[in-house]
Amino acid sequence: MDRSVPGRIGTTLPPLDVPIQTLPSPELLRNELEMPEVSESELVRYFSQISQFNFSIDHNFYPLGSCTMKYNPKLNDEMAGFPGMSEIHPHQPEGTVQGALQLMYELQRILAEITGMAMTGLAPMAGAEGELAGMLMTRAYHLDRGEPGRTKVLIPDSAHGTNPASASMAGFEVVEIPSDSNGNTDIEALKFAVGNDLAGLMLTQPSTLGLFDTNITEVVQIIRNAGGILYGDGANLNALLGRVKPGELGFDVIHSNLHKTFTQPHGGGGPGAGAVMVGKRLVPYLPTPVVEKIEEPNGVARYILGKPEKTIGRMGGFHGNFGALVRAYSYIRTLGDQGIAQVSEDAVINANYIMSQLKDVYELPYERTCMHEVVLSARKLKRDYGVSALDVCKRLIDYGIHPPTMYFPLVVEDALMIEPTETESVETLDHFIDVMKKIAVEAKCNPDLLHEAPHNAPNSRLDEVAAVRRPDLRWKRSSANIQ
Numbered sequence: 001m002d003r004s005v006p007g008r009i010g011t012t013l014p015p016l017d018v019p020i021q022t023l024p025s026p027e028l029l030r031n032e033l034e035m036p037e038v039s040e041s042e043l044v045r046y047f048s049q050i051s052q053f054n055f056s057i058d059h060n061f062y063p064l065g066s067c068t069m070k071y072n073p074k075l076n077d078e079m080a081g082f083p084g085m086s087e088i089h090p091h092q093p094e095g096t097v098q099g100a101l102q103l104m105y106e107l108q109r110i111l112a113e114i115t116g117m118a119m120t121g122l123a124p125m126a127g128a129e130g131e132l133a134g135m136l137m138t139r140a141y142h143l144d145r146g147e148p149g150r151t152k153v154l155i156p157d158s159a160h161g162t163n164p165a166s167a168s169m170a171g172f173e174v175v176e177i178p179s180d181s182n183g184n185t186d187i188e189a190l191k192f193a194v195g196n197d198l199a200g201l202m203l204t205q206p207s208t209l210g211l212f213d214t215n216i217t218e219v220v221q222i223i224r225n226a227g228g229i230l231y232g233d234g235a236n237l238n239a240l241l242g243r244v245k246p247g248e249l250g251f252d253v254i255h256s257n258l259h260k261t262f263t264q265p266h267g268g269g270g271p272g273a274g275a276v277m278v279g280k281r282l283v284p285y286l287p288t289p290v291v292e293k294i295e296e297p298n299g300v301a302r303y304i305l306g307k308p309e310k311t312i313g314r315m316g317g318f319h320g321n322f323g324a325l326v327r328a329y330s331y332i333r334t335l336g337d338q339g340i341a342q343v344s345e346d347a348v349i350n351a352n353y354i355m356s357q358l359k360d361v362y363e364l365p366y367e368r369t370c371m372h373e374v375v376l377s378a379r380k381l382k383r384d385y386g387v388s389a390l391d392v393c394k395r396l397i398d399y400g401i402h403p404p405t406m407y408f409p410l411v412v413e414d415a416l417m418i419e420p421t422e423t424e425s426v427e428t429l430d431h432f433i434d435v436m437k438k439i440a441v442e443a444k445c446n447p448d449l450l451h452e453a454p455h456n457a458p459n460s461r462l463d464e465v466a467a468v469r470r471p472d473l474r475w476k477r478s479s480a481n482i483q
């Protein structure tokens with residue numbers, strides 16, 4: 001910290017009441033590490049100021065597509081903070097954590113109900129880990145049936161990037177399936193790709209184009225007939241909650257990001273929970289543990305950490321991200337059936353409202369009703385004025401709005417993927433729409449304003465390649481990182 005003054009201290013330690021310890025030998029000490037020397041008030045100001053550099057949903061609108069940055073009610077954090085939730089230890093005897101296990105058991109049941117599946121595994125700690133669990137179950141299933149030759153997983157080109165990574169980590173060969181001109185899975189290409197070596201298909205529904213794949217029944221038939229497993233990426237179930245059950249559509253396994261669809265502050269990459277819900281034939285392979293309920297003869301229920309018969313094993317230490325599970329449970333129970341269905345209605349209406357207001361200013365690649373998010377393209381601005389999706393996004397920062405996801409999905413040139421979520425008011429949406437229109441005018445009249453944006457953020461335009469290849473994350477006395 002540049003405010004450091006030698007000899008200044010920020011705390012007063014009480015007199016020593018333990019034996020003095022000797023330091024490790026000098027070669028183990030890193031004397032070159034300079035500790036900032038500041039007073040307590042300077043330290044508080046320093047951290048308070050840098051905390052304001054963070055952008056968060058508690059500050060402003062955050063339409064980051066596919067990430068579902070909805071408002072997370074504080075009530076759920078409070079529930080997770082109760083001592084009975086936050087101060088228990090995974091090594092405690094089961095008899096002493098019956099309440100926590102009951103909560104997990106009920107969440108398993110509720111998620112299976114919401115998705116129309118037979119059973120839930122709560123162990124995965126991220127969406128991508130849920131995918132990996134699903135792929136490992138797919139592998140175990142085929143091996144168990146004596147079909148080791150099923151080595152291929154088909155993935156549409158509109159899938160989330162984690163899908164091919166997860167399939168390949170589980171040892172499968174990934175085959176890409178193109179989208180057709182409506183943004184659905186291309187049926188002819190799918191038929192051509194299935195064979196005796198088919199392990200399964202991973203489908204994001206709604207797709208990352210924000211569209212409901214209306215070819216779904218045909219897709220299910222083709223994969224079923226070829227003996228494959230149908231995997232659903234339900235990271236964002238916002239558009240389907242209380243309306244469509246993936247299990248009834250024919251999916252064998254689906255994961256949901258509890259941190260997106262349900263609740264959990266997750267800016268900056270965590271923490272999360274990627275519950276996996278499975279149909280009957282995959283139940284024996286679920287990751288360990290699953291919570292089981294045992295009815296005692298005296299009528300009292302007891303909850304235990306169970307191990308599915310042919311489990312793929314653990315997804316990490318202990319039992320999953322328990323705090324995220326508590327929040328999801330609290331969120332779902334607060335909303336109830338009707339509230340959950342309202343979530344999907346509002347999420348879809350908000351996205352379609354933005355689409356209707358901006359489709360003539362930015363380009364709409366697929367002229368269809370969207371689901372919980374809308375993908376627009378900045379292609380026209382690039383062609384006419386040399387302004388890219390990146391420039392538009394950087395300019396949004398100047399207006400205090402978090403940029404949407406950009407350049408994704410890859411099938412749309414200069415994509416702007418906008419997910420308003422259900423928790424925003426019409427005034428906020430109108431403000432966003434106005435700003436997006438204003439930026440389109442600026443692109444025409446003063447493109448350099450956009451090329452050089454952001455102008456009033458703590459950092460100006462970064463060299464993104466250098467930031468990735470040579471990240472400079474350490475404070476050094478010479479640097480002028482933070483003033």
Ligand SMILES: *Cc1c(COP(=O)(O)O)cnc(C)c1O
Binds near residue numbers: 127129233236257272
């Ligand atoms: C966010 C997301 C994922 C990955 O989830 P993580 O929790 O970040 O691992 C997978 N698929 C889709 C469609 C997503 O939006």
